Amino acid sequence: MKRFLIFSMLLTGLISTSAFANADLAKSKNCMGCHAIDKKLVGPGFKEVAEKYKGQKDAEAKLVQKIIKGGGGVWGSIPMPPNAVTEKEAQELVKWVLSQK
Template sequence: MKQILTAAAIAGLLASGAAFADAGADLAKTKNCLACHAVDKKVVGPAYKDVAAKYKADKGAEAKLIDKIKKGGSGVWGNVPMPPNPQVNDAEAKQLVQWVLSQK
């Protein structure tokens, strides 16, 4: 019985991680982030896995990136600016950043 409960708990954790990944990817599609970004390659902006690697050890990364999504910015990844995204609310920006930072 203990093994069954352990297996069920592990399956639940794996499913919630998959749901988080799907929700982040779905939100990125909905908010048109994928017009300029991709998970694993540079498009106009950097690949999300490159963003995650760059900010891996930065404890303030989440706040910085939420701000960048909302207000836009330039100079970090080259000369092409990232425009502001007023269609993304604070909760969505946080969800997107957490998803981006989870990329490997």
């Protein structure tokens, strides 16, 4: 019965698997080598990124390009290198990062 209830909730969208899928994507693309969810490693924690860009209309597009092309100067002297991701993967990662609270 419990499995049926969980399965039903997944089907109706009450439970999202995207949070898990995007964390897995972040791990598979080595984002976690420099970032953590809630603390600074080499780069800022994802929660800090979400807070900084909260409410900015162009945040998603800006961050997608930073993931793809790299960037620097926003979080300190260590630049973020370009990453081997597709635009779709970068969009998924950005949506996930911005959803962190």
